[in-house]
Amino acid sequence: MATEPIDIEMAGTCVGPNGSAIGMPQLCFDWWGNQIFWLVLALIAIYLILSRVALPRIGAVLAERTGTITNDIAAAEDLKAKAVEAEAAYDKALLDARAEAQRIVADAKAEIKGDLDVAIAKADAEIAAKSAESEKAIADIRASALENVAVVAKDTAKEIVAALGGKADAKTINAAVTARMKG
Amino acid sequence: MATDTSGAEGGLVFHPMDQFIIKPFFGSGEVAWYTVTNATVWMFLAVIAVFLLLVVGSSKRAVVPSRMQSVAELAYGFVYKMVEDICGKEGVKYFPYIMTLFMFIVCANFLGLIPTAFTPTSHFAVTVVLALAVFLTVTVLGFVKNGASFLSLFWVSSAPLALRPILALIELISYFVRPVSHSIRLAGNVMAGHAVIKVFAGFAALLAVSPIAILGITAMYGLEVLVSFIQAYVFTILTCVYLKDALHPHH
Numbered sequence: 001m002a003t004e005p006i007d008i009e010m011a012g013t014c015v016g017p018n019g020s021a022i023g024m025p026q027l028c029f030d031w032w033g034n035q036i037f038w039l040v041l042a043l044i045a046i047y048l049i050l051s052r053v054a055l056p057r058i059g060a061v062l063a064e065r066t067g068t069i070t071n072d073i074a075a076a077e078d079l080k081a082k083a084v085e086a087e088a089a090y091d092k093a094l095l096d097a098r099a100e101a102q103r104i105v106a107d108a109k110a111e112i113k114g115d116l117d118v119a120i121a122k123a124d125a126e127i128a129a130k131s132a133e134s135e136k137a138i139a140d141i142r143a144s145a146l147e148n149v150a151v152v153a154k155d156t157a158k159e160i161v162a163a164l165g166g167k168a169d170a171k172t173i174n175a176a177v178t179a180r181m182k183g
Numbered sequence: 184m185a186t187d188t189s190g191a192e193g194g195l196v197f198h199p200m201d202q203f204i205i206k207p208f209f210g211s212g213e214v215a216w217y218t219v220t221n222a223t224v225w226m227f228l229a230v231i232a233v234f235l236l237l238v239v240g241s242s243k244r245a246v247v248p249s250r251m252q253s254v255a256e257l258a259y260g261f262v263y264k265m266v267e268d269i270c271g272k273e274g275v276k277y278f279p280y281i282m283t284l285f286m287f288i289v290c291a292n293f294l295g296l297i298p299t300a301f302t303p304t305s306h307f308a309v310t311v312v313l314a315l316a317v318f319l320t321v322t323v324l325g326f327v328k329n330g331a332s333f334l335s336l337f338w339v340s341s342a343p344l345a346l347r348p349i350l351a352l353i354e355l356i357s358y359f360v361r362p363v364s365h366s367i368r369l370a371g372n373v374m375a376g377h378a379v380i381k382v383f384a385g386f387a388a389l390l391a392v393s394p395i396a397i398l399g400i401t402a403m404y405g406l407e408v409l410v411s412f413i414q415a416y417v418f419t420i421l422t423c424v425y426l427k428d429a430l431h432p433h434h
Contacts (some may be wrong), residue, residue, distance in 0.1 A: 020198050023200075024203070026203060031306075034214050035308040036223060036312050038215065041231065048240060050279050050286070053238050054237035054238050055259065055278070058259045061244050062259070062260070064246060065246050076388065
């Protein structure tokens, strides 16, 4: 912009005839009025823009953001508390379930033991019955065997007596055999 | 910031201050108070930039911000925190005024870094108005809020009694120097940087030194990017400090 041709009419107290500044243009008071006028307008414009639109809006946005962040943190803390709660509930449920399972196991054991006892008692009774029966049968067999032995002994004694040529009196032999067998 | 400063004669001619000349943007002629000049155009562009950044950038009101909205929120938070930290809760009321100053200066500074751009904040006319506005507002506010006890700002009650009149004189002088330093600091920094870039650009016409000149321009440009922001920040933070004095004048 320095070498742009400057009209002769512009030349004056502040600009030399060659278009160059005389001294400091800042100190050329011919130009102050113009700058001050436009500066005041610019400042008023900026002030109106800021105070009417920009600053309230940005302030609101910042406040909203702070609010949102606070709310989010509160919500996060809520959720965290809920998570802890849920964990506690889960632990409790787990403990309950474990206790329940143990109870069921104990119940089942008791039930099985009862059944088993009943079955064992029944089996014992059956065994006892069977053995009593068997003992009775054995006793019978033994008794009949003894009887048979007596009969066989008497018969044998009669035969022996007959074979020896004696005349055996059945009554006497019987009495003798019975007496021997008792002895 | 045009770089073609070599004169028509072929020798090196420097016109580092020509970039600050105010001239009509449309046509030519006298610069009257209402004329649309290059300064007007770049102030207007600064307003547009503020509008684009803070209004268009935040128009979606997204909870999860876009890039533009992030920058807008960053600027808002930056100035808001500055006002709140320095002036306290009562200062928040004046946040829009301070934000206006900051956004105007920062946008004008950065737009002025575009090659061939004009920088309104390099002119004392602009910075003096800004500084005087702060000075007058703070002074009036101090008296309205505190009445005559605002004058206790100059009466250092923690100093020994004998020293207090002298300190009061020094405090008074420093109080009235505030707008001067406040305005010259900003315009001086911006003007100096731009002028130095222009001087380096003048040397770029010499083949032997042009690489160094271009390096120098690059380095100065980087520095100017920093200065653009830092000076806007300094201007704003000083405004906050002065405002704090008006709200709480007791040392």
